[in-house]
Amino acid sequence: MNKQDLISAIAETAGISKADAEKAINAFVETTKQTLAKKESIQLIGFGTFSVSERAARTGRNPQTGKEIQIAAKNVVKFKAGKALEESVS
Known part of the structure; x- marks a missing residue:
C-alpha cells in the first residue's frame, strides 16, 4: 500500500x-x-510505540576490500508493535 x-x-x-x-x-x-x-517517544495504545535510540559507534568492514572502517554513532528510529497490532496479524 x-x-x-x-x-x-x-x-x-x-x-x-x-x-x-x-x-x-x-x-x-x-x-x-x-x-x-x-528524542521523545510516541505511544499509541494497541498500535505501538515510536522511539529514538542511539546506536553507538562501532568498527565495521568494507565488504569489497575487507578493510576495517569506523562507523559513526547515530540516532535511529525504532517501532515496537503493540499487543493488539501483533494479534491482528497472527
Whole structure:
C-alpha cells in the first residue's frame, strides 16, 4: 500500500474527503518527525510505540576490500508493535 492507497482507505473508513485524509496523514507524519527529533517517544495504545535510540559507534568492514572502517554513532528510529497490532496479524 502506498500513500495514495492509504489516503483513499482512510477517507473511505472515516467517511471524510480524500483531501482531509491527506491533511491528517501529513499532520501525523510531520508531528511524528518533530516529536522524534526531540528524542521523545510516541505511544499509541494497541498500535505501538515510536522511539529514538542511539546506536553507538562501532568498527565495521568494507565488504569489497575487507578493510576495517569506523562507523559513526547515530540516532535511529525504532517501532515496537503493540499487543493488539501483533494479534491482528497472527
